[in-house]
Amino acid sequence: MQETMRTWAEISLDNLEHNYRAIRAALPQECRFLALMKADAYGHGAVAAARRLEECGADYFAVACLAEALELRRAGVKAPVLILGHTPEDYTPILIAENLTQTVTCLAKAVEYSAAAVKYGGTLRIHLKIDTGMSRLGYLVAGQHFEQGVENIVSSCTLPGLDAEGIYTHFAVSDEEGEEARDYTLRQLELFRSVIAAAQARGVSFRVRHCANSGGVLNYPEAAMDMVRPGLLLYGYGDGGRLGLKPCMRLMTHVSTIKIYDAHTKISYGGIYETKTATRVGVLPIGYADGLFRCLSNKCEFYTQGGFAPQIGRICMDMCMIDLSRLPQANVESTVEIFGPNASLDKLAAEAGTVPYELLCAVSKRVPRVYI
Numbered sequence: 095m096q097e098t099m100r101t102w103a104e105i106s107l108d109n110l111e112h113n114y115r116a117i118r119a120a121l122p123q124e125c126r127f128l129a130l131m132k133a134d135a136y137g138h139g140a141v142a143a144a145r146r147l148e149e150c151g152a153d154y155f156a157v158a159c160l161a162e163a164l165e166l167r168r169a170g171v172k173a174p175v176l177i178l179g180h181t182p183e184d185y186t187p188i189l190i191a192e193n194l195t196q197t198v199t200c201l202a203k204a205v206e207y208s209a210a211a212v213k214y215g216g217t218l219r220i221h222l223k224i225d226t227g228m229s230r231l232g233y234l235v236a237g238q239h240f241e242q243g244v245e246n247i248v249s250s251c252t253l254p255g256l257d258a259e260g261i262y263t264h265f266a267v268s269d270e271e272g273e274e275a276r277d278y279t280l281r282q283l284e285l286f287r288s289v290i291a292a293a294q295a296r297g298v299s300f301r302v303r304h305c306a307n308s309g310g311v312l313n314y315p316e317a318a319m320d321m322v323r324p325g326l327l328l329y330g331y332g333d334g335g336r337l338g339l340k341p342c343m344r345l346m347t348h349v350s351t352i353k354i355y356d357a358h359t360k361i362s363y364g365g366i367y368e369t370k371t372a373t374r375v376g377v378l379p380i381g382y383a384d385g386l387f388r389c390l391s392n393k394c395e396f397y398t399q400g401g402f403a404p405q406i407g408r409i410c411m412d413m414c415m416i417d418l419s420r421l422p423q424a425n426v427e428s429t430v431e432i433f434g435p436n437a438s439l440d441k442l443a444a445e446a447g448t449v450p451y452e453l454l455c456a457v458s459k460r461v462p463r464v465y466i
C-alpha cells in the first residue's frame with residue numbers, strides 16, 4: 095500500500111505509548127501527566143494520539159484553541175482538556191457543556207468568564223497562567239508587580255461561576271544548556287512557588303500546580319509538582335538519548351524517476367546546483383508544499399537503501415532531487431526516509447536553521463498519516 099503513495103508519514107502509536115510510559119516512569123508516583131495535543135499533536139494526528147494515550151491512562155490533554163479541543167471531544171476523548179490560548183467569553187457555555195478547562199491569563203478575563211458562566215448558570219473550570227519570565231501570556235508577577243499580581247490571582251479565584259482548579263507557568267529556556275539558562279529557569283520556578291505560597295497565605299490554593307514542559311521534565315525533576323506537560327519529548331524528540339525515547343514519526347517518500355545527467359548540467363529552478371561529473375539523479379515527489387522547507391535546498395541528505403543521498407538543486411513545491419550516484423542499489427520505487435529512525439530530525443532542523451517542532455508541524459495535510 096505504501097509503495098503506491100507519493101509521500102506519507104508513518105506514525106508509530108506503539109512508540110508514543112513507549113515514550114509515555116518511559117517519561118511516566120521517571121516521574122514521582124502521584125504526579126499527573128498532561129499530554130500536549132496542540133497543532134494536531136505536533137503533526138502526528140491528535141485524535142489517534144489522544145485515543146492511544148487515554149487508553150494508557152494519560153490524565154489530561156492540552157490544546158491551543160477551542161477548535162482543537164472540540165476535535166478531541168467529537169472523537170470521544172473524555173479526559174480533561176486544557177485550552178492554552180484565549181477563547182472569547184461568548185463560548186463559555188460550550189466550554190462548560192464540553193467539560194473543557196480554560197486558561198485565564200489576567201483578572202479582566204476572569205471577570206468576563208465569571209459573568210458569562212453565571213449568566214449561563216454553570217461553572218467553568220479554569221487554570222490560571224502566571225507569567226514568571228516567558229513574557230507571553232499570564233498574570234504579571236515579576237519584581238514590583240508581585241503584590242498586585244497575587245491580589246489579582248486571589249480575586250480571580252473568588253469570582254462566582256469559576257472553579258480555579260489549577261495554576262501554571264511556562265519555562266522559556268528549560269531546554270537550553272548552560273548556567274545562564276539554569277539560573278533563569280530556577281528563578282522562574284522560585285517565583286512560581288512564591289506566587290502559590292502568597293495566594294495560599296490568603297486562603298487560595300490550587301489542586302493542580304504545573305510548570306514542566308519537555309525541558310522541565312528532562313532537566314528539572316524538582317519542577318514536576320502535581321502535573322507535567324511534555325510535548326516534544328512525548329513524540330520522541332529532544333531527549334538526547336537519556337530516557338531512551340523513540341521517534342513517533344517517519345516521513346517517507348520514494349524515488350519516482352532516475353536519470354543520468356552529463357557533467358555541467360544545472361539541476362532545478364535557479365540552476366543553483368551544477369553537476370561536476372555524470373550524475374545519477376533521483377526525483378522525489380516531496381516538496382515545500384509537503385513541509386520540506388525550500389531553505390533546505392542543497393543543504394541536506396535523505397536516507398535510502400544503502401545510505402544517505404545528498405539533496406541537490408532547489409526544492410520545488412511538489413518535488414526535489416537527490417544524487418544517487420553513490421547508491422547504485424537505490425532504484426525507481428526505492429523508499430526514502432526524510433526523517434525518522436535513520437535520518438535525524440534534529441539534524442535536519444539544524445540544517446534548516448530551526449527547531450524540530452517547526453518541521454513536525456510543517457508536514458502538511460497533503461501527506462497521509464499511516465498508523466503502523
Ligand SMILES: *Cc1c(COP(=O)(O)O)cnc(C)c1O
Nearest residue numbers: 130178264307308323324325326
Ligand atoms: C507547547 C507547550 C508545552 C509543551 O512544550 P514542549 O517543549 O513541546 O514540551 C507545555 N506548556 C505550554 C503552555 C505549551 O504551550
